[in-house]
Amino acid sequence: KAGVTQTPRYLIKTRGQQVTLSCSPISGHRSVSWYQQTPGQGLQFLFEYFSETQRNKGNFPGRFSGRQFSNSRSEMNVSTLELGDSALYLCASSGGQANTEAFFGQGTRLTVV
Amino acid sequence: GESVGLHLPTLSVQEGDNSIINCAYSNSASDYFIWYKQESGKGPQFIIDIRSNMDKRQGQRVTVLLNKTVKHLSLQIAATQPGDSAVYFCAEPRPGIFNKFYFGSGTKLNVKP
Numbered sequence: 682k683a684g685v686t687q688t689p690r691y692l693i694k695t696r697g698q699q700v701t702l703s704c705s706p707i708s709g710h711r712s713v714s715w716y717q718q719t720p721g722q723g724l725q726f727l728f729e730y731f732s733e734t735q736r737n738k739g740n741f742p743g744r745f746s747g748r749q750f751s752n753s754r755s756e757m758n759v760s761t762l763e764l765g766d767s768a769l770y771l772c773a774s775s776g777g778q779a780n781t782e783a784f785f786g787q788g789t790r791l792t793v794v
Numbered sequence: 795g796e797s798v799g800l801h802l803p804t805l806s807v808q809e810g811d812n813s814i815i816n817c818a819y820s821n822s823a824s825d826y827f828i829w830y831k832q833e834s835g836k837g838p839q840f841i842i843d844i845r846s847n848m849d850k851r852q853g854q855r856v857t858v859l860l861n862k863t864v865k866h867l868s869l870q871i872a873a874t875q876p877g878d879s880a881v882y883f884c885a886e887p888r889p890g891i892f893n894k895f896y897f898g899s900g901t902k903l904n905v906k907p
Contacts, residue, residue: 685837687837712893714894714895723897723899724883724897726894726895726896731893736893737893737894739894771837771838773895781893782828782843783828783885783895784840785830785838785840787836787837788836
């Protein structure tokens with residue numbers, strides 16, 4: 682069974698640009714969550730999608746958005762990039778509606794210059 | 795400017811010894827917990843989980859103990875190996891909010907050969 686796949690693995694962008702990151706969950710999983718990981722703040726929850734609907738959202742500005750497709754693949758978008766957006770962005774895949782095991786991808790390392 | 799990282803507690807153990815990593819959680823209503831292992835440059839890897847109706851759960855070389863009275867969680871690793879060197883996180887979801895996990899700051903485990 683394939684794990685969670687995130688693309689791209691590494692990305693370098695300039696301030697003011699926008700970026701789209703992609704996550705393919707484990708086959709059959711319908712919940713996809715996104716997290717930002719930085720040395721200063723640790724792992725912070727961005728949002729979670731289930732069956733194409735955003736169910737939960739963390740405390741991030743509106744520049745951070747996401748969506749989920751009918752095949753459960755998810756994308757997150759960050760517009761008007763700032764230097765502080767440099768981080769490891771992680772996607773987690775879960776199977777059920779209730780809290781259950783969440784499996785992470787390898788992440789996308791975003792560097793904003 | 796200089797970035798300030800999270801101060802990660804560090805546990806150093808000798809190869810072959812047992813390791814105990816601790817985690818305090820905040821919400822007495824939390825009913826599910828996960829331990830993750832994160833190696834440098836990789837996403838968090840699911841190790842073991844436990845639900846609040848259990849006090850103990852065992853996996854391969856790992857045991858998680860849950861003490862609901864003092865809101866404390868521990869991960870015990872038997873016969874620690876160099877490959878166990880990583881940062882370990884405990885995660886708890888917010889009750890009633892599916893798949894929105896809050897992560898502790900992590901403990902860095904160093905295994906000395």
